[in-house]
Amino acid sequence: MTATPRGSGAAPLLLGVRHHGPGSARAVRAALEAHRPRAVLVEGPPEADAVAGLAADPGLRPPVALLAHALDDPGRSAFWPLAAFSPEWVALRWALEHDAVVRFIDLPAAHTLALTEPDAERSPEGDVPPPEAGPPPRPDPLAALAEAAGYDDPERWWEDVVEHRGTAPGGTAAGPHDPYAPFTAVAEAMTALREAAPASGGGVHERDALREAHMRLRLREACRTHGDGAVAVVCGAWHVPALAGAHPVTADRRLLRGLPRARTEVTWVPWTNRRLSRAGGYGAGITSPGWYGHLFTVPDRPVERWLTKVAGMLREEDVAVSTAHVIEAVRLAETLATVRGRPLAGLTETVDAVRAVLCEGSEVPLALVRERLIVGHDLGEVPSSAPAVPLQRDLTRLQRTLRLRPEARERAVELDLREPGGAARSRLLHRLRLLGVGWGEPVTGRAGGTGTFKERWLLCWEPELSVRVAEAGVWGTTVEAAATALLASRAAEARALPEVSALAEQCLLAGLGDALPTVMRALADRAALDTDVARLASALPALVRAARYGDVRGTDARALAEVAEGLAERVRVGLPPACAGLDADGAAALRTHLDAAHRAVALLGVAGLRERWRAMLRGVTARAGAAALLRGRCARLLLDEGGLAPEEGERLVARALSPGTPPPEAAGWLEGFLSGGGMLLAHDERLFALVDGWLTGVSAQGFTDVLPLLRRTFAAYESGVRRTLGELVRRGAGTGGSRGSGAPQAPRPGFGPGLDPRRADAVRPTLELLLRGASAHHRPEPEPEPEPEPDHDHEHDVRVEVAR
Incomplete structure (x- = not known):
């Protein structure tokens, strides 16, 4: 029998449960109180026997999880989550409170991790383990029982049958009942399901067969030691028929013989309600852990x-x-x-x-x-006495010292780098990001971000970060030592200059002064050998940011500033020849590097370098053979920072848009000049007139060729800027001669204060259809659209199409 009271028979007490079910947890507690076993066997890895006693420590507060990871590969890990309403947790606490022996009887984690693919996330606690390649997955037993009862939702069926069992309609406890009855009923249902599974093609999952064979061996061992009637087993309901039936010992041992093993370590780690609610990966598949916790804790x-x-x-x-x-x-x-x-x-x-x-x-x-x-946002707690890698202990100490407590909910933290506490917290978060422990993510913007006096972070602690900490433990026993070793290793292995410059920036952000010499040597070596201007330019911004804001973090960045200045000089010398002979994609890519390098030079703040940089930009604007996009971009950069007088800028625009310039080349120049914001075009009437005059003078075929470039340019503007330019086009602004001329300008056809009756008549039929909204048989036949006049209509269409 699966639920025999102690003393009335020789069979052990088998309590089949639903993992993380409050109704099952209450039933388990009632059955254990009635049976009073001397040994309690719980589904879980046997390696956890060494840490089972910590469940009696008040500092171990669920939700928590047993974490098992391979010593030689910490990334290969598995979790067994437990909530306060988990039957296994209730059985564990009952056994410790009543001085009963507690043992875990599932397949050892040494085999589980060895049989799991290295990159596969696994949660072996569920009633329905993730299917593996080969054998077909068994059906969900709860779904099958719910369907048989006429339910389309297994959760609702379970609530009605188990969670609400023993509760009167008014919400108060019902009268006394048999504590073993629910387990007997569930065992009978599972037996029927397992017997029907082969006929339906489900069969017994291969991993289930291994787990159940090991459970039977551990159960026999406990029965020999304590007596059959003194042993209680708490396991998934699906496994109860396999433990109750007769199976030869030799067959079980033969099934487990030769399984691969991995050296493992098991400990307790904090868990979260959000992780309990996830069905895949490390989750437990409970969609409402907060609600279940409420049902388990309220008395009535x-x-x-x-x-x-x-x-x-x-x-x-x-x-x-x-x-x-x-x-x-x-x-x-x-x-x-x-x-x-x-x-x-x-x-x-x-x-x-x-x-x-x-x-x-x-x-x-x-x-x-x-x-x-x-x-819910519950995050469990683990006492300091729990086994942990040295790196985890150092991280826990730093979290306590810096008052940066991990929480399950996402929260924003603003750090002032001028304060010792803010700078220390920033260094810790940056070091953890280097180690792959993504506890915090920096937020860029006005309130914070890299390279300012303040940083804003979004913090959220996820349970799998414990695995990342264990993985990073191979680099050192403290956060600082591990981050330093990892950074030095990456710098030595890096081949691309931008990668090394990014490491230099991370070195200063994380305050890893001991790793800086190694990074600087790698940086100097890569910079000396690299001759590609694009790579040099892409490496410059990170170096300049690190050099510019190193003093904010109390880091000596003078060596970085010297390297950054030398790198900027090399970019300045190599950029003009690199601008020649480029196709459209190459010119667009180099423009991105040019913009980034220009901002970096301005941020570096070296006066002589800035003057030489401006001279280089001026040379590119007049360089024959340079891509038109880059010539226009250099002209705009000079104009924005005062390197060109407004009149000189207008002359460059007029020359680039002169009738002798092919339309595609003029459009490319205009794209480079106008990119980065359209307010200049909106507020400079003379510049607007030059662009407008060129557009209206382009032939029909030429306009078709340049339209994609123009659309790409104007589409990058904000909607407000586009509306302003459209309004200027509608009013015909800037269409008549030079700025400051007092003579009235004749409006172009279709513009001005008056209406054009011919154009209004052309859209009247369509407008009437839209206003009516009548059915198809009431719609009048649209009047034929009049033929447009060839001269000014093309000019109008050009202006409207670009404004659009």
């Missing part, structure tokens, strides 16, 4: 208490919710449960009631309810 009236909690959260967010709202929501939830034939209002009914009454039909506050209460 779960619906009333839940809706009161929801109302309190909404009030904190300034949502007007009264006591009357809560009362009406409770009534609606209970009514919905009655209409739907459910014994008690479940999550579906409470969500519907919250949406209709507390949120007044809005999904916005309901999203907060789902995020904060239905899922």
